[in-house]
Amino acid sequence: MTYLRRHALGAAALAVIAGGALVPGRADAEELTLCWAAWDPANALVELSKDFTAQTGIGMKFEFVPWPNFADRMLNELNSGGKLCDLMIGDSQWIGGGAENGHYVKLNDFFEKAGISMDDFAPATVYAYSTWPKGEPNYYALPAMGDANGWFYRKDWFSRPELQAEFKAKHGRDLAPPKTWTELKEVAEFFQGREIDGKTVYGVSIFTERGSEGITMGATSALYPFGFKYEKTPGKYDMEGAVNSPEAVAGLEFYKELYKCCTPPGYTDSYMQESLDAFKSGQVAMAMNWFAFFPGLYKDPVVGGDKIGFFVNPGQLVEASTLGGQGISVVSYSSKQDKALEYIKWFAQPDVQKKWWSLGGYSCHLAVLNDPSFPDSQPFASDFLLAMDNVMDFWQEPAYAELLLAMQKRLHDYVVADVGTAKEALDALIRDWTEVFEDEGKL
Amino acid sequence: MAETTSALDRIAARAARATPVPVARRLRGLSDRGIAWLFITPTILLLLAINIFPLIWTIWLSFTNYRANRPTLETEFIGLQNYQRVLSNPDVWHTLQVTARFLCWTMAIQTVLGFALAWLINRQFRGHGFWTTVILLPMMLSPAVVGNFWTFLYQPQIGLFNYVVSFFTGIPPSSFQMIGDVNLAPWAIVIVDTWMWTPYIMLICLAGLRSIPDYLYEAAEVDRASPWRQFWSITVPMVLPFLMLAVLFRAIENFKMFDLVVELTSGGPGSVTELASINLKREAFEKWRTGYSSAFAIILFVTVFGAANIYVKALNAVKNR
Numbered sequence: 001m002t003y004l005r006r007h008a009l010g011a012a013a014l015a016v017i018a019g020g021a022l023v024p025g026r027a028d029a030e031e032l033t034l035c036w037a038a039w040d041p042a043n044a045l046v047e048l049s050k051d052f053t054a055q056t057g058i059g060m061k062f063e064f065v066p067w068p069n070f071a072d073r074m075l076n077e078l079n080s081g082g083k084l085c086d087l088m089i090g091d092s093q094w095i096g097g098g099a100e101n102g103h104y105v106k107l108n109d110f111f112e113k114a115g116i117s118m119d120d121f122a123p124a125t126v127y128a129y130s131t132w133p134k135g136e137p138n139y140y141a142l143p144a145m146g147d148a149n150g151w152f153y154r155k156d157w158f159s160r161p162e163l164q165a166e167f168k169a170k171h172g173r174d175l176a177p178p179k180t181w182t183e184l185k186e187v188a189e190f191f192q193g194r195e196i197d198g199k200t201v202y203g204v205s206i207f208t209e210r211g212s213e214g215i216t217m218g219a220t221s222a223l224y225p226f227g228f229k230y231e232k233t234p235g236k237y238d239m240e241g242a243v244n245s246p247e248a249v250a251g252l253e254f255y256k257e258l259y260k261c262c263t264p265p266g267y268t269d270s271y272m273q274e275s276l277d278a279f280k281s282g283q284v285a286m287a288m289n290w291f292a293f294f295p296g297l298y299k300d301p302v303v304g305g306d307k308i309g310f311f312v313n314p315g316q317l318v319e320a321s322t323l324g325g326q327g328i329s330v331v332s333y334s335s336k337q338d339k340a341l342e343y344i345k346w347f348a349q350p351d352v353q354k355k356w357w358s359l360g361g362y363s364c365h366l367a368v369l370n371d372p373s374f375p376d377s378q379p380f381a382s383d384f385l386l387a388m389d390n391v392m393d394f395w396q397e398p399a400y401a402e403l404l405l406a407m408q409k410r411l412h413d414y415v416v417a418d419v420g421t422a423k424e425a426l427d428a429l430i431r432d433w434t435e436v437f438e439d440e441g442k443l
Numbered sequence: 444m445a446e447t448t449s450a451l452d453r454i455a456a457r458a459a460r461a462t463p464v465p466v467a468r469r470l471r472g473l474s475d476r477g478i479a480w481l482f483i484t485p486t487i488l489l490l491l492a493i494n495i496f497p498l499i500w501t502i503w504l505s506f507t508n509y510r511a512n513r514p515t516l517e518t519e520f521i522g523l524q525n526y527q528r529v530l531s532n533p534d535v536w537h538t539l540q541v542t543a544r545f546l547c548w549t550m551a552i553q554t555v556l557g558f559a560l561a562w563l564i565n566r567q568f569r570g571h572g573f574w575t576t577v578i579l580l581p582m583m584l585s586p587a588v589v590g591n592f593w594t595f596l597y598q599p600q601i602g603l604f605n606y607v608v609s610f611f612t613g614i615p616p617s618s619f620q621m622i623g624d625v626n627l628a629p630w631a632i633v634i635v636d637t638w639m640w641t642p643y644i645m646l647i648c649l650a651g652l653r654s655i656p657d658y659l660y661e662a663a664e665v666d667r668a669s670p671w672r673q674f675w676s677i678t679v680p681m682v683l684p685f686l687m688l689a690v691l692f693r694a695i696e697n698f699k700m701f702d703l704v705v706e707l708t709s710g711g712p713g714s715v716t717e718l719a720s721i722n723l724k725r726e727a728f729e730k731w732r733t734g735y736s737s738a739f740a741i742i743l744f745v746t747v748f749g750a751a752n753i754y755v756k757a758l759n760a761v762k763n764r
Contacts, residue, residue, distance in 0.1 A: 072729070079511060079512040097512065101512065101513060102514070210711040210712070211705075211710075265617045265623075266598055266623050267623075268622070268623030268711065268712050269622075269623070269711055269712075401729055402730040402731075409534075409714060412711055413713035413714055417711065417713020417714070417715055418713075419713050439508075
């Protein structure tokens with residue numbers, strides 16, 4: 001009896017263990033995990049992916065991390081060869097490291113087999129989100145979420161007749177979305193400290209964040225139009241005369257002036273969320289932020305709809321915008337690469353891309369962007385097209401994090417903490433970057 | 444005589460029963476020393492695994508060009524190059540200066556305030572138990588929560604701190620930024636750290652004050668020593684070892700301060716509040732310069748270890764006086 005009971009119990013335990021191992025195993029086989037940042041477009045993707053599950057029976061799990069922790073969390077995951085993510089929508093700067101460190105699967109053969117052509121996607125997005133080395137036909141991601149830094153403003157304030165008249169008297173032109181950085185500063189100064197509806201308001205909310213990438217993404221929005229370049233000759237790492245050119249110095253000085261003259265008090269460490277907060281709480285007349293947030297802002301019941309307007313990053317010497325956005329990659333450590341590729345094949349379809357745009361994601365597919373109805377499909381759609389024509393991105397080198405943190409430090413020291421001059425800051429930046437590239441064996 | 448012998452036998456038997464049988468006698472083949480090793484070994488293995496091995500590994504990495512995010516990069520032994528780079532890096536020296544200033548100010552203010560509070564609380568006034576609890580509350584909160592909480596308090600537009608300062612000084616609340624101003628940001632951190640950790644110094648000083656025997660004060664009274672003389676000749680020397688111990692603990696903690704400052708300023712504005720620990724974290728887990736940051740960590744470790752040893756010697760000298 002004892003013998004029987006012992007063996008019966010053993011058999012039952014074995015069955016439970018086996019069942020436990022099999023059931024999740026079956027579920028795992030039919031479920032993909034997609035990793036991305038936690039923001040509005042990610043919610044749109046959850047909605048969109050329901051169609052994929054309906055068509056293929058493959059479930060989708062999502063691992064979304066808030067932006068401030070996104071790079072830390074996900075790069076840790078990739079560097080440790082983690083199997084959490086089957087698909088990764090990683091930042092554009094990660095593409096070099098993703099390719100060289102073997103985190104991402106090279107997609108050329110798959111694209112060919114699946115009939116996916118990179119010619120069907122906007123060239124700037126293919127270059128920025130997919131290729132490594134830059135511009136070479138080696139693809140490690142499918143352009144998934146086009147994005148750039150843009151602007152929004154209080155249309156209702158701009159349209160007030162008394163403000164219009166006052167501005168015209170002062171500057172001889174209409175109070176309208178600025179076309180150059182000089183105009184932007186004039187408008188910002190006009191609103192700074194003004195009382196509107198019994199409340200003191202400020203000119204502009206710009207990025208000044210120190211910890212991750214904020215001030216770099218903000219300041220480069222001014223630097224690029226002023227003529228800043230990373231290299232004199234692409235691929236040569238000859239930064240002297242490009243990074244610290246007189247135009248770049250002027251751009252950085254301008255950004256600091258804008259920060260000093262026209263931002264709300266205490267905006268010394270502000271990025272995406274702080275910019276949104278400043279605008280939504282009615283503190284600022286204009287704010288910079290990524291296009292990804294624009295659909296949500298337009299729907300905002302307090303400041304959206306008729307009260308909000310959008311404009312592309314102003315030009316100065318040239319037209320340029322700071323690139324955001326990401327491509328979708330298959331993680332090389334995933335045990336479900338076939339299914340992950342299936343998701344990418346599905347996602348690349350023009351119909352899916354059209355739905356992606358309609359849900360609030362920014363498609364990079366030419367079938368969407370070249371559609372005649374696209375510019376009028378949203379109040380910010382035409383500005384998005386303009387921005388994506390002139391985007392510039394930070395270094396996408398495998399050592400991008402070192403390069404980025406050096407720039408964060410030098411810019412914050414100069415712009416916010418008043419250390420040295422713009423020329424000194426950019427000279428120091430060249431020294432930092434030179435050291436990194438020497439370590440990398442590229443100099 | 445026979446009765447006496449049997450009584451002695453009974454006592455001996457009772458004593459033998461009361462004396463525990465060595466465990467080893469019950470576990471054949473093992474000596475007491477063997478059993479002791481049996482019990483200690485798991486702990487030693489655990490310590491080796493989580494303390495000693497990482498330390499040795501870190502020392503080894505500090506002599507290499509290893510990068511945790513570059514599995515394809517061949518690891519090379521580069522001798523003292525990382526140490527040389529750390530020690531010749533002006534940014535590292537800047538962060539060490541920031542850390543030293545932060546340590547000096549927090550320790551000085553917290554020591555004076557902590558001792559004063561302990562002295563006041565020790566006077567056994569009505570409700571002193573309640574006030575002790577209130578004073579101790581900040582210490583019980585998580586530094587991350589405290590940092591977040593004070594970030595709001597320091598907010599120039601809606602933060603309470605600026606309004607309190609404005610109330611007492613007449614300076615407009617939105618005319619200054621505690622954590623956005625290069626001159627005020629270090630003080631903003633010192634204020635929060637003091638608010639949070641002065642109770643710790645107070646608590647240890649209070650223990651010291653309560654350990655002073657009353658007869659010393661009674662003898663001093665008999666000798667007609669003034670309260671001031673009693674304070675300097677009895678209270679201060681008796682509490683000093685406690686105070687020094689509290690300062691040692693706090694100094695070690697503040698040397699590696701991270702979470703509170705990250706929440707408050709992230710090391711900014713610019714780099715004015717970038718402590719060595721924040722810089723180390725950036726080098727190790729954001730820039731992924733593992734070998735370099737290992738060298739930096741070893742340098743910090745040796746600095747703290749050396750300073751703490753010197754300090755402990757001084758503490759022992761005070762105790763043995």
